[in-house]
Amino acid sequence: MGFLLESLKASIHLIVTWDPAFSHAVWTSLYVSAWSIVFASLLGIPAGLAVGLTEFSLKRPVITMLNSLMAVPTVLIGLLVYGFVSRQGPFGGLGLLFTPAAIIVGDALLAAPIVANLALSSVRGSNTAILPTAMTLGGSRFQSVLKLLSEIRFGMMAAVISGFGRVVSEVGVAMMLGGNIFGYTRTMTTAIALETSKGEFAFGIALGLILMAVALAVNIVFQFLQRR
Amino acid sequence: MSTTTSTENSGLLRVLLPPFEKKFGCKVDVIAVGTGKALKLGEAGDVDVVFVHARSLEDKFVSAGFGVNRRDVMYNDFVLIGPPEDPARVRGAGSAAEALSKIAAAGSIFVSRGDESGTHQKEKELWKNGGVAPKGKWYLEAGQGMGEVINMATQVRGYTLADRGTCIAYGKKTDLVILRQGDGNLRNPYGVIAVNPARHPHVKYDMAMKFIGFVTGEEGRGIIADFRIDGKPLFFVYGMKET
Amino acid sequence: MPLYRLESVTKRYRERVALGIPALVIGEGGIHSLSGPNGSGKSTLLGILAFLSPPTSGALYYDGKRVEWKERSLVALRREATLLHQAPYLFEGSVLANMTFGLKVRGVEGEQRRRRIAESLEMVGLGGFEHRRARALSGGETQRIALARALALSPRVLLLDEPLANVDRESAEVIRAVIAGLPARGTTVIMTTHDPDVPGRLNGEAIRLEEGRLSAAPDVGTAAGQAPGVPHRFELRLLQGPGECGS
Numbered sequence: 001m002g003f004l005l006e007s008l009k010a011s012i013h014l015i016v017t018w019d020p021a022f023s024h025a026v027w028t029s030l031y032v033s034a035w036s037i038v039f040a041s042l043l044g045i046p047a048g049l050a051v052g053l054t055e056f057s058l059k060r061p062v063i064t065m066l067n068s069l070m071a072v073p074t075v076l077i078g079l080l081v082y083g084f085v086s087r088q089g090p091f092g093g094l095g096l097l098f099t100p101a102a103i104i105v106g107d108a109l110l111a112a113p114i115v116a117n118l119a120l121s122s123v124r125g126s127n128t129a130i131l132p133t134a135m136t137l138g139g140s141r142f143q144s145v146l147k148l149l150s151e152i153r154f155g156m157m158a159a160v161i162s163g164f165g166r167v168v169s170e171v172g173v174a175m176m177l178g179g180n181i182f183g184y185t186r187t188m189t190t191a192i193a194l195e196t197s198k199g200e201f202a203f204g205i206a207l208g209l210i211l212m213a214v215a216l217a218v219n220i221v222f223q224f225l226q227r228r
Numbered sequence: 229m230s231t232t233t234s235t236e237n238s239g240l241l242r243v244l245l246p247p248f249e250k251k252f253g254c255k256v257d258v259i260a261v262g263t264g265k266a267l268k269l270g271e272a273g274d275v276d277v278v279f280v281h282a283r284s285l286e287d288k289f290v291s292a293g294f295g296v297n298r299r300d301v302m303y304n305d306f307v308l309i310g311p312p313e314d315p316a317r318v319r320g321a322g323s324a325a326e327a328l329s330k331i332a333a334a335g336s337i338f339v340s341r342g343d344e345s346g347t348h349q350k351e352k353e354l355w356k357n358g359g360v361a362p363k364g365k366w367y368l369e370a371g372q373g374m375g376e377v378i379n380m381a382t383q384v385r386g387y388t389l390a391d392r393g394t395c396i397a398y399g400k401k402t403d404l405v406i407l408r409q410g411d412g413n414l415r416n417p418y419g420v421i422a423v424n425p426a427r428h429p430h431v432k433y434d435m436a437m438k439f440i441g442f443v444t445g446e447e448g449r450g451i452i453a454d455f456r457i458d459g460k461p462l463f464f465v466y467g468m469k470e471t
Numbered sequence: 472m473p474l475y476r477l478e479s480v481t482k483r484y485r486e487r488v489a490l491g492i493p494a495l496v497i498g499e500g501g502i503h504s505l506s507g508p509n510g511s512g513k514s515t516l517l518g519i520l521a522f523l524s525p526p527t528s529g530a531l532y533y534d535g536k537r538v539e540w541k542e543r544s545l546v547a548l549r550r551e552a553t554l555l556h557q558a559p560y561l562f563e564g565s566v567l568a569n570m571t572f573g574l575k576v577r578g579v580e581g582e583q584r585r586r587r588i589a590e591s592l593e594m595v596g597l598g599g600f601e602h603r604r605a606r607a608l609s610g611g612e613t614q615r616i617a618l619a620r621a622l623a624l625s626p627r628v629l630l631l632d633e634p635l636a637n638v639d640r641e642s643a644e645v646i647r648a649v650i651a652g653l654p655a656r657g658t659t660v661i662m663t664t665h666d667p668d669v670p671g672r673l674n675g676e677a678i679r680l681e682e683g684r685l686s687a688a689p690d691v692g693t694a695a696g697q698a699p700g701v702p703h704r705f706e707l708r709l710l711q712g713p714g715e716c717g718s
Contacts, residue, residue, distance in 0.1 A: 086383060087382075087383055095384075097383050097384075098368075098380055098383065098384060127560055129556060129558075129559075129560035130560060130562075132518075132523050132554075132556070133556065133559070133560045133562075134572065135523060135549060136521050136523060136549060136552075136553050136554040137553065137572055137573035137576070137620070137621075137624065138546070138549055138550040138553070138573045138576050138577055138624065139572065139573075139576050140542070140546045140576070141542055141546075143576050147562070147572065150562075150563070151562060151563055175372075179368075179370055179372065179376070179380050180370055180371040180372055181368045181369060181370055181371070182342055182368075182369035182370075182371060183369075184368070186371060190371070191371075194342075194343060194371040194372075196265070197261060197262040197264070197265055197343065198262050198264035198265060198343055198344050199261075199262065199264040199265035199266075199267065199268030199269075200264065201268075
């Protein structure tokens with residue numbers, strides 16, 4: 001019990017003093033997660049729309065495959081990207097490994113299936129009259145699809161939030177591709193891993209609490225946005 | 229017993245513990261974690277004996293009353309490794325501390341453990357001796373284990389301080405070479421400490437003391453001195469002739 | 472030159488044949504009625520005439536030109552013919568947001584846009600409704616707003632699928648009056664109904680569909696006595712000429 005109280009005190013102290021080491025980890029987590037979600041959405045939303053709106057013979061197996069992609073373990077994605085960006089890999093010359101960019105790539109690949117799946121569900125669950133209505137009012141196919149997106153924006157936002165939640169709390173990709181470098185690629189999750197291995201449980205728990213608070217805050221902001 | 233990951237990774241325990249277990253009819257459960265955590269486990273009484281290589285932290289541990297009967301067991305050494313092309317011209321340095329200063333001056337990449345491990349402690353000591361406070365884009369505090377740090381240094385073509393054991397183990401996986409070794413202050417002494425029974429009455433103090441006696445005694449020292457990796461000796465015991 | 476000409480048009484969904492029309496001609500101007508029981512293919516035909524879904528086989532000619540069902544040319548055509556679905560879908564947001572979409576994609580902006588929206592709302596008796604939330608309207612109001620949304624676009628052809636179904640009496644009167652006034656504004660109206668009395672009430676004959684095929688209209692002399700379901704070559708007669716007032 002005393003141990004938990006001590007950790008609580010430690011975390012409050014970290015927030016109040018805005019300890020630079022700790023705040024940098026928070027910033028890195030948010031920065032990396034935000035960018036990876038942007039790319040994941042650029043991949044996932046069109047993919048979900050395309051599968052949802054077109055009829056093609058392999059539709060069922062494609063949907064099943066899209067579903068299973070959500071369950072790929074983070075370490076596997078980390079391994080895959082590592083293979084591409086390490087010196088021995090085809091993109092080794094870019095020097096991406098152990099930079100925030102590498103984490104962004106990995107996390108984008110991690111979140112894209114989640115965004116795609118939820119976007120797909122949104123589309124499939126939407127009113128079938130939306131597209132024909134927009135089109136008969138004179139919208140081109142592209143304009144009509146944009147209108148559809150606007151009509152199902154809550155579902156789309158949910159897709160994006162889900163993706164964000166997944167990447168902000170993962171540690172496998174961040175550790176393998178970022179290297180946990182202080183002030184550069186140390187995220188909240190990799191920092192927790194480190195502090196725990198050092199036996200600094202209080203610091204680790206403090207970071208964990210902040211991580212949960214961040215996830216909660218993001219959720220609240222999005223809820224507020226969609227109500228408008 | 230709590231110990232460090234590098235000790236476990238060296239493979240020494242696999243040859244050192246079975247004879248002890250057989251002799252005294254017991255089993256040793258090894259928990260290999262970071263140095264800090266290993267000591268914390270001792271503080272909490274979660275283990276009976278602590279076996280690490282961080283002298284200053286060990287001394288604090290004992291003086292705070294968490295441990296008793298600290299004994300020197302053996303030592304190995306650290307080596308400074310880096311890219312064969314040696315951009316910071318470390319080869320010409322007069323000491324390990326000077327080598328690090330040259331790296332800082334050149335702004336060449338240096339990867340640090342950054343995790344308060346024994347290796348990290350030694351590294352900090354060397355920076356201090358050289359009168360340099362490492363700071364800047366070239367200084368990467370990785371916050372990871374020795375293997376990962378060697379890997380990172382290999383990828384980014386940087387220097388790092390490594391314990392010889394891990395270095396040998398990673399020989400084939402890296403093209404970095406040893407650029408500095410053998411200095412007196414690159415020694416890495418190992419200590420064994422029994423967890424204080426006055427603090428934690430439930431600990432197996434008897435067994436802990438037997439273990440300490442074993443590793444500092446004739447039989448233990450012999451096993452340690454004979455231990456080889458790739459035909460090379462890794463640890464050295466005090467009072468024995470270095471070959 | 473007729474507005475629409477269909478030649479050997481069929482529409483099939485999986486195995487089911489929804490529509491089979493060997494020949495049909497629809498002239499420009501006036502109000503055309505398309506009647507038939509539920510499931511007879513009326514909505515399917517409207518969908519084709521609105522350039523929303525291509526026939527499975529056969530050819531559609533609009534303004535004398537054959538319709539190539541390629542996106543590029545279709546957009547321009549869809550901006551001439553607007554379809555009002557049976558249970559119209561209103562977009563999320565205000566009435567204004569709903570009415571803006573079609574005008575925006577046609578590049579109508581600013582004052583002109585505002586005026587056209589206001590005028591159309593006045594026409595259906597819902598002037599000033601711009602800022603009401605579209606989803607919060609009654610059934611009759613919804614139908615009228617959907618009609619206004621289409622009218623603001625001044626389409627050449629207005630296709631109406633059961634415009635008077637499930638609508639309160641007041642709204643039905645308004646809608647009927649609006650429709651009656653459309654030919655005078657140069658809009659061709661094609662409307663469906665499953666109510667067999669409607670053509671009679673509007674004093675004319677109608678295209679009648681049964682199971683996707685044209686069937687004989689009760690008043691057409693040459694078709695009298697023939698069994699329903701037999702395909703005929705039809706020239707659609709007007710319920711109401713382009714210059715006449717509504718009944």
